[in-house]
Amino acid sequence: MTWTGLGALWSHWRRNPLQLFTLVAGLALATALWSGVQAVNAEARASYDAAAATLGEGQYDQLLPAAGEDIPQETYIALRRAGWLVGPVVEGQVGPAGGQVRLVGIDPLTAPGGLGPVGGGGMDLPQFLSERPVFANADTAARIEGLIDAPVMIEPSIAPDTAITDIFVAQRLLGAQGRLNRLIVAPDQPMGRAPLEQIAPDLTRRAAQGGSDVGRLTDSFHLNLTAFGLLSFAVGIFIVHGAIGLAFEQRRAMVRTLRALGMPLRRLMALMAAELLVLALVGGVLGVSLGYLVAATLLPDVAATLKGLYGAQVSGTLQLRPSWWLSGLAISVVGAAIAATGAMVSVARMPLLASARPRAWATSRGVVRRVQMGVSFGLLGLAAVLALFGSGLVMGFGLLACLLIGAALALPLVLDGALRAASSLARGVTAQWFWADTRQQLPGLSLALMALLLAMAANVGVSTMVSSFRLTFTGFLDQRLASELYVSAESAEQARALEDFVRPRSTEVLPLLLVDQELAGLPAELYGARIGATYRDNWGLLDSAPQVWDRIAAGEAVLVNEQLARRAGLWVGDDLAIAPQRLLPIAGVFGDYGNPIGQAIISEPLFASLHPDVRATRFGLRTDDAAGLRAALTDDFGLPSNSITDQAQIKAFSLAVFERTFTVTAALNVLTLSVAGFAIFMSLLTLAGMRVPQLAPAWALGLTRRRLGQLEMVRAVVLAVLTTVCALPLGLALAWVLLAVVNVEAFGWRLPMYVFPRDYGVLALFALGAALLAAAWPARRLARTPPADLLKVFANER
């Protein structure tokens, strides 16, 4: 009985391959975009975890030198002798420019347990100490093999673009004998040891941060990707819902017959669920495979973005992780279950003696309409409440979800109203029939049109955000990167000589003085600035008190970036403690786009009084003759040319990072729009098969098949235009939420919102083009429907 029942159910798909294709393709597309994004996220997180696990980043307290300084090996020895259980770390770059690898040297005898490949299962200690190899993953190993004078061993757990070795090997390879960069503090320390200030007063202790710094910093980036993946998944599930709804509707008669012939309802439901499970798994496998391609295509750009924005090293190649496969298949099954629940419940509740005639799938049902309207208004109302009174990133995404789903549910009602209005204005008989017929088609097309609405709104919203960001960021770079040249010295001594050298040759020398410290209880950077014409003329402030620059220069006030101001709940006029017992009023807030952490700026003299040991090793130079100054620095001073960067280079680099950041978003945008186009195409194609009984009377009364085909095309355009008109305000609302709510919560800064009517016009043309393309084939099929098929509608005996 089971196989006979399955055979009957399956025969429906065999006879309706297009429906089967729609269902599987919908599941595959939904799974592909979701699992592609998840793969990218998983790969990035695995890289952060590998870095944290192998280097101890974030897991342990660390002792750090002043900015630009090293830790002398003698300090390390003194600490060990005083009872401090610390492990030394030296790090630097090896390899050619553009393909450099971060080489990290550790001491396996003193590093906290399990740190790195030694002691963690990769190699035993005596072997490590005798061979002293350099560990790296396969990709990195291939890049440094032969370039360094040490054996290279492959260790897959090492973070990408990173190599780990014994500290003495690293010091030799980096030319850093006797120098250390930081000390890792073991969690359990002996009692009664001498305080740090007594043995190494120059070192500062940074507390463990319970996980990798970079992992936390990039959370919002990954959250944005996840949100996009979810949106694409939702669009795909719209397709699946449509396909399953139609298939179940068409099978109502079959279900009744099967039950009448003796198939128990419970068995029938189980078979239908099993059938869906198999289809979901097939769609899932296809989707995960497709997702792998999406992820492999996006990952290099994501890796470049994360490196540029956060300094995070992410492998540029994708690994096939079982958890990712399983989650991809699970999301496909869950998606199918969500899409099929309504149809399954409807079949389960259908009385055996109910009418076997398929309910008009393409006719509106009053109760459903009322429920839909209620849910839509409820969600839009909730969105308004969240926008007015909510706070936090989760609220931001909740607001987005309410707004998008509420608007999508409202779309059929809005379109129905518009079509009704058009119908009442129509004069000709063909026009009246056209509008009435379009209204009748609306329920059947509404899921696809909702998908189009969401895809277009996402496009409008995200492109508005990106373009607003681009405009703001470009202006910001022009302001901020005022110095014609940027130079860096290798040591504090060289920096002093460098400053003496450039002072008479530049109109202004701007030292980069900074320390990492907590401000208002948040991790931040404190800068010392030489306030002069550059700052006064170029820096635009979001908000400021009178005589802001004079007060900063006099050491009477502090300037903070927007991130710090928003996160700490401070603004102009509030006080900020820049050191114990040292409160300064905030005189201004500056925009700092792209920077993940807080910053405060004080005058150079005040900074020097607070941090007398910190010396600038990097400088911005103002000059009218950048080429001449560059030549003098390399020829006369002997500064390596790679220590000099000009303004154009930095701007180009910053903009390149920016563009790559949004390459990912743009790609997801295009994919989402394509999925929506596909949804319309499949809906029109499926409906075309059910249209014959509706079109036959119009044909019999004098409309030619060609004319009917043309009207089908016009119908697609009309619906696409109406949807586009609805998508524009929704997209702008989405952009506002992204810029004013999500961005502020995720990154700590707010962007001004600009509108780009030309871009929206182009997008509308794309949408119309997609609708026309989607309608072309079904319309052609309708126009070529054989008269015999149309006549069958009128036959008594069919």
Place this chain on the structure above:
Amino acid sequence: MLLSVRDLKKSYTGAEGAIPVLRGIDMEVAAGDTLALTGESGSGKSTLLHLIGGLDTADSGAIRLDGKDICQMDDAARAAVRRSSVGIVFQQFNLIPSLDIAANIAFQARLGGVYDAAGAARLSDALGLGPHMTKYPEQLSGGQQQRVAIARALAARPKLILADEPTGNLDEATAAEVMDQMLELVAQTGAALVMVTHSPRLAGQMGRQLHLRQGLLA
């Protein structure tokens, strides 16, 4: 006795409250009997047929089919009775549109685990369906589709065949032809036939007739 119906009552709830459709039916059908149920529209003929076939449940009374009271059975047990003992021929044919004719004829027999390919082929030939076995229902005329439905019911070798206006959708000549073939094949299998019809001519072809009026046997 193959079928025994005792004091069978059934009502439906409408806007005006409970509407009695069957108000105490008693009847018996022996193996090999052919019985016509006649009556005006709304007299309860189809409801009685549905109750006997286990497609619906009675308010009270008993329907004993082969000694077992199907009124006391749950949905799954009634489904099992339909698979094994009852063949139903509907006015609307109710073929499975996505299965070809051969699969449609074999379908109920397969469900009941009594499929006999040779027997099904003989039935198909006897009903003139041989050339159409690989076609789909939509490619056949109404008369041909009803022949397929009859073949499907007979191929399952049921003890009782229930036919609800089996020729109601066919023209007179085709209806007569289909009816003759059905009666002949039913007689060959030894099954009992209970048929709902409005046609006095068709009713006259059956061994017995029962007339329903306002939910009671007249």
